[in-house]
Amino acid sequence: xxxxxxxxxxxxxxxxxxxxxxxxxxxxxxxxxxxxxxxxxxxxxxxxxxxxxxxxxxxxxxxxxxxxxxxxxxxxxxxxxxxxxxxxxxxxxxxxxxxxxxxxxxxxxxxxxxxxxxxxxxxxxxxxxxxxxxxxxxxxxxxxxxxxxxxxxxxxxxxxxxxxxxxxxxxxxxxx
Amino acid sequence: xxxxxxxxxxxxxxxxxxxxxxxxxxxxxxxxxxxxxxxxxxxxxxxxxxxxxxxxxxxxxxxxxxxxxxxxxxxxxxxxxxxxxxxxxxxxxxxxxxxxxxxxxxxxxxxxxxxxxxxxxxxxxxxxxxxxxxxxxxxxxxxxxxxxxxxxxxxxxxxxxxxxxxxxxxxxxxxxxxxxxxxxxxxxxxxxxxxxxxxxxxxxxxxxxxxxxxxxxxxxxxxxxxxxxxxxxxxxxxxxxxxxxxxxxxxxxxxxxxxxxxxxxxxxxxxxxxxxxxxxxxxxxxxxxxxxxxxxxxxxxxxxxxxxxxxxxxxxxxxxxxxxxxxxxxxxxxxxxxxxxxxxxxxxxxxxxxxxxxxxxxxxxxxxxxxxxxxxxxxxxxxxxxxxxxxxxxxxxxxxxxxxxxxxxxxxxxxxxxxxxxxxxxxxxxxxxxxxxxxxxxxxxxxxxxxxxxxxxxxxxxxxxxxxxxxxxxxxxxxxxxxxxxxxxxxxxxxxxxxxxxxxxxxxxxxxxxxxxxxxxxxxxxxxxxxxxxxxxxxxxxxxxxxxxx
Numbered sequence: 001x002x003x004x005x006x007x008x009x010x011x012x013x014x015x016x017x018x019x020x021x022x023x024x025x026x027x028x029x030x031x032x033x034x035x036x037x038x039x040x041x042x043x044x045x046x047x048x049x050x051x052x053x054x055x056x057x058x059x060x061x062x063x064x065x066x067x068x069x070x071x072x073x074x075x076x077x078x079x080x081x082x083x084x085x086x087x088x089x090x091x092x093x094x095x096x097x098x099x100x101x102x103x104x105x106x107x108x109x110x111x112x113x114x115x116x117x118x119x120x121x122x123x124x125x126x127x128x129x130x131x132x133x134x135x136x137x138x139x140x141x142x143x144x145x146x147x148x149x150x151x152x153x154x155x156x157x158x159x160x161x162x163x164x165x166x167x168x169x170x171x172x173x174x175x176x
Numbered sequence: 177x178x179x180x181x182x183x184x185x186x187x188x189x190x191x192x193x194x195x196x197x198x199x200x201x202x203x204x205x206x207x208x209x210x211x212x213x214x215x216x217x218x219x220x221x222x223x224x225x226x227x228x229x230x231x232x233x234x235x236x237x238x239x240x241x242x243x244x245x246x247x248x249x250x251x252x253x254x255x256x257x258x259x260x261x262x263x264x265x266x267x268x269x270x271x272x273x274x275x276x277x278x279x280x281x282x283x284x285x286x287x288x289x290x291x292x293x294x295x296x297x298x299x300x301x302x303x304x305x306x307x308x309x310x311x312x313x314x315x316x317x318x319x320x321x322x323x324x325x326x327x328x329x330x331x332x333x334x335x336x337x338x339x340x341x342x343x344x345x346x347x348x349x350x351x352x353x354x355x356x357x358x359x360x361x362x363x364x365x366x367x368x369x370x371x372x373x374x375x376x377x378x379x380x381x382x383x384x385x386x387x388x389x390x391x392x393x394x395x396x397x398x399x400x401x402x403x404x405x406x407x408x409x410x411x412x413x414x415x416x417x418x419x420x421x422x423x424x425x426x427x428x429x430x431x432x433x434x435x436x437x438x439x440x441x442x443x444x445x446x447x448x449x450x451x452x453x454x455x456x457x458x459x460x461x462x463x464x465x466x467x468x469x470x471x472x473x474x475x476x477x478x479x480x481x482x483x484x485x486x487x488x489x490x491x492x493x494x495x496x497x498x499x500x501x502x503x504x505x506x507x508x509x510x511x512x513x514x515x516x517x518x519x520x521x522x523x524x525x526x527x528x529x530x531x532x533x534x535x536x537x538x539x540x541x542x543x544x545x546x547x548x549x550x551x552x553x554x555x556x557x558x559x560x561x562x563x564x565x566x567x568x569x570x571x572x573x574x575x576x577x578x579x580x581x582x583x584x585x586x587x588x589x590x591x592x593x594x595x596x597x598x599x600x601x602x603x604x605x606x607x608x609x610x611x612x613x614x615x616x617x618x619x620x621x622x623x624x625x626x627x628x629x630x631x632x633x634x635x636x637x638x639x640x641x642x643x644x645x646x647x648x649x650x651x652x653x654x655x656x657x658x659x660x661x662x663x664x665x666x667x668x669x670x671x672x673x674x675x676x677x678x679x680x681x682x683x684x685x686x687x688x689x690x691x692x693x694x695x696x697x698x699x700x701x702x703x704x705x706x707x708x709x710x711x712x713x714x715x716x717x718x719x720x721x722x723x724x725x726x
Contacts, residue, residue, distance in 0.1 A: 010534040011542070027539050045228035047405075047576035090535055099622055105240075105582075108623050109575075111534060112521055119516035119542070120226035122233075127225070140516055140545040143484050150353060151224055152343035153485040158472060161309045163320035163330035166494045172299065173306040173334040174265035175497045175508075175672065 002056040002079045007037030007114035009089040013135065021078055024086035030135025032118040040117040041110075048113060055106060066092045183209040183374075184698040185689075186394045186415035188381045188430065191254020192675060193421030193662030195364040196298075196682040197689060201419075202371035203704035204690055209413060210373060211396055213380035213422075213570070214251035218361060222351030226517065229402065232350040233578040238518070239425055239571070240580070243625035244451055244561055244587030246425045247518075250579075252377050254423065255663075255675065256359040257351050260488025261336040262510070263304040263676040265295050269499035269506065270670050276558050276590075281667040283639050283648030286684075293716040294680040299334075300713040301706040302358040304676065307332035307490060311339050314474065314482035315549055316490030318461070319511035321470040323493045326607040330493045333510065333673070337487060346513050348488050357487075367707030380570055381430055384418060384658070385437040390696070392418045392657060397569065403577040407569070416696040417657045419689065421682075424449065424631035424664035425583065426571035428645075431635065431652070433566045442653040444645040445635050449561025449585060451628030453507065453669040455553040455597050455621075456514070457604045458523040459614035460544050469611045481546040488513050489552060489673070496603070497671055504592040507555035507600045508672050509607075514550055522623060523548075526615035533620050549614065551604050555596040557669045559633055561587040587626060630674045635664035637681075649688035650681075657696060661685050687721040 004022035013031020015023050023033050041048045048055075056079070063080035066088070067073075074083030084092065096107040116122050118136035121129035127149050129137055145151045168176035184207040187194045194210055202208040215234050223230035235251035236258050249255040268288040275281045298304065312320070312332050323330040341356035348357060355362060369375065378399050385393045393412050400406035420427050428446035435441045466472050467479035474482065492510035499506075513519075524532040525541050532538075564584040567573050572581035589597075601618050608614040619627075638644025641653055650665055652658040661682040663674060670677055690702040703718060705711045 011539050012536055013539075027536055031539065040228075043228055045233070045577045047574075047580065090531060093534070094531055097623070111623075115521040115534075116517040119520045122226050122228045122517065125225055125227050125230075129226075136516075136542075139539065139542055141481075141543075142516070142545075145224065149224075150343075151345035151347060153345065154343075155474070155476075156313045156344035156482075156485050157310060158312075158314060158317040158321075158474075159310050161320075162312075162317045162472075163324035163328070163491075165331045166329040166497075169331055169494075170265070172265060172295070172304075173331070174676075175267040175494045 002059055002081050003041060003052060003110070004033040004038050005082045005089065006059060006093070006110055007032035007117065009086065009093055010111050010114040011118045012086065021082050024089065026086045029139060032114045035118040035134060035136040036121060036123050037114045037117040039123040041113050043123050046113060048109070055110060062092060062096065180393065180412055180414050182414040183207045184415065184700070185417045185419060185693060186211065186413055187419040187421060188394070189254060189421040189423060189662060190252045190360070190365065190375060191249060191256060191421060191423060191662060192360065192679040193682045194254065194419060195360040195368065196679060197419045197421065197661050197686055198373050199364045199368040199371070199707060200686040200702065200704050201690065201693065201700055202368045202373040204700040204702055206693055206698050206700040208368065208373040210375045211379040211381050211394065212252050212375060212377050213399065214249070214377060215401060216252040216375065216377035217257070217351055219355060220353070222353045224345065224347045224350065224353060229578070230350065235351055236349060236579055237581070238579050239583040240624050241583045241585035241587065244585050245624045245627040246583065246585065246631045247627065247629045248423055248425060248631065252375055253360040253365060257361065258349050259675055260348050261357050262333045262489045262673040263336050264333050264672045266670040266672055266677045267497045273503060273556065273668055275668050277643045279640065281638060283637055285648045290720070291680050291684065293713070293720050294683040295676060296713040297683045297706065297717050298676060298679040300710050301363050302336040304334050304336050307335050312490045313344055313486030314480060315486050315513060316511050318466065318472060318480050318549060319551065320491045321472055322607050322613060325470055326610055328493050328495050328607065330491050332490060333492050342487055344486050346484055346486050346488070346515070349515055363707040381422065382433060382569060383430060383437060384434040387414060390657065391416050394418060405574045405577060416698050417659070417689070417693045420658060420660045421662040423662055424634045425585065427660055427662055427664040428563050428634040429566055429571040429584070432563065438655055442641065442645040444643055446563035448559040448633045448636055448643070449563070449587065449631065450557050450559045450633040450669045451561065451587065451626055452630035452632055452674060453553065453555030453557035453593060453596060453671070454628045454630060455600065455626070456512070456619045457551045457553070457601060457616050458619065459549045459551065459608045459616040460526065460541060461547045461549055461614045462612060463547060465612045469613055483513065483546050483548045486513055504556045504596045505599055506671055507553055507596055509600065509604060510552040510554065512550045512552040519550065522619035524617040524620050526617045532617070533623065549608070553597065553600040554671050554673065555600055555669065556671060557593040558590040559668055560590055560593065561585055561634065563634065589626060630663070632663045632666040632674060633668050635660050636667045637665050638667055650685040651692065657692065659685065659689050683717070
């Protein structure tokens with residue numbers, strides 16, 4: 001739940017069910033959590049799996065400190081990071097990923113995997129992701145392939161000259 | 177008796193630097209073995225799929241360094257398999273650059289004029305062709321129209337793509353499913369194989385040692401075909417001569433790891449790395465303004481909204497490739513496509529009220545993804561990159577099964593580099609924000625530092641032993657019989673896509689490598705035609721090296 005909340009802060013979505021605490025619900029349509037962030041993080045290919053539990057614990061420790069510094073009283077029934085409101089989650093992630101923060105590489109990596117899950121559904125074959133309405137690819141407006149599962153765009157060009165070439169262009173089409 | 181295998185020439189890496197030299201040496205009669213650390217993929221192996229474990233991650237490499245991330249190929253064919261096949265020649269002034277060393281950084285023997293015959297050989301071999309406007313995809317056309325509207329020029333770039341086969345699918349970074357992209361898998365490598373070259377994929381060279389007779393022993397490990405972090409075997413091959421062409425992110429590491437065995441490396445090994453001065457800006461276009469201001473229309477109700485359609489970079493503006501401008505202020509601005517994932521995380525939200533690279537506003541920006549236009553800056557950086565401690569194996573510590581690693585490269589852009597980037601950013605803004613066409617922001621350098629898809633210069637040629645690792649024949653100073661022919665040999669940033677120049681330099685280096693091989697007792701001659709048998713470009717090249725053919 002903690003890492004899903006992190007992913008939802010990177011690319012937020014709407015709550016998947018009424019009591020969905022990981023997702024803050026600040027955006028219309030699915031976000032990184034619905035896009036499969038946890039599946040991507042957990043995948044053996046990604047290499048993050050061995051450290052996920054530690055990452056979640058560290059994130060919650062940071063959230064406890066962050067809340068205490070600001071006099072916040074988080075919901076004790078939730079993991080401390082999940083208990084933060086969306087703007088506070090953002091502020092904490094900005095702090096953790098800032099230049100000079102000792103752990104920034106970890107938190108940037110987590111953000112990268114959260115982004116990859118949303119934008120490219122890397123835990124699923126892309127055809128399957130498109131067929132099942134993956135929220136990230138839907139948000140991108142990613143054009144689907146032909147019936148055989150391959151992408152081709154027969155209409156692709158404005159088809160006419162749209163600028164003057166550089167006057168010194170050489171016969172090979174290169175700069176002089 | 178030794179049970180170690182042997183060959184005449186051992187080539188490390190099968191990208192431009194390795195494939196071109198391997199072909200000519202094999203065609204000339206040498207026994208050639210290529211060790212390639214990546215997999216061997218062809219045609220239908222190239223998946224149009226973002227899933228981890230598809231060719232997208234098998235053939236591609238992303239190494240995060242300290243201030244510089246390097247993206248490159250990791251497969252038979254190297255960078256040519258994942259590149260975007262833009263093949264301009266470097267402008268004349270590039271060869272006269274001084275950079276930070278106070279003198280011409282290129283060897284005196286090399287200029288645009290002396291390299292021209294070698295460019296011609298590459299153009300014939302791949303082949304490289306001029307792109308016509310009717311083949312320029314929407315994104316390139318949009319960039320051209322915007323440049324024109326702002327009083328600038330714009331050129332369709334020369335490309336190594338068979339237009340008849342290209343589907344404009346924009347999956348080039350995963351390899352070309354349709355064999356439209358003229359990668360090395362379609363020319364130099366099959367020709368090398370036809371002359372007896374052996375290619376061994378998944379063989380990662382770790383270091384070299386020297387034998388008593390002056391030949392070299394190349395030590396490798398074999399990596400698992402799925403989990404590249406796993407070593408499944410190891411071995412060594414003896415060779416009279418070694419061509420190191422592992423790419424600018426790996427060649428210096430292999431040589432540095434070899435230093436305890438071979439003796440001290442030239443100081444420039446692992447120094448002077450250039451990211452080709454690269455930087456990206458992402459614009460979000462207003463479709464109505466594109467129609468009203470530029471008069472563009474796709475005929476389907478959209479003026480643009482076609483970021484996904486195309487073949488990488490198609491159009492570049494070369495107005496700032498002007499020799500009269502001060503060094504570090506010259507750059508090209510090229511329209512580019514980047515697939516989702518890599519192409520989105522670093523893009524920043526124009527006019528963000530909150531964080532620029534993540535959050536609510538970033539998601540709203542992604543909703544407009546088809547209206548994005550990415551502009552690629554290739555400028556004159558300051559060769560700031562230095563390779564740090566040698567990793568335990570390979571050129572980096574692998575974090576994921578495939579693709580993602582943490583490497584030893586350190587890069588801190590100087591004021592010169594930053595000045596060029598700022599000027600280029602401002603010009604892109606001036607062109608694309610004119611008359612409300614778009615809002616533009618550069619990619620952030622705050623997450624993984626700067627980044628490059630064109631690593632260069634980490635083991636460079638030059639005339640000055642203090643600031644170059646190789647002489648102008650590409651031989652490693654102080655280590656006869658070791659030649660370096662990949663992007664690491666290029667002295668500095670080129671201000672354009674470098675593949676054409678890397679390839680031309682490799683072509684140019686071959687006669688000298690052949691001579692060195694002959695001096696070491698290898699029965700080899702120089703003078704092969706292009707891989708397809710074409711000979712038109714051979715004569716001028718032969719004349720330049722003084723080889724007569726009747």
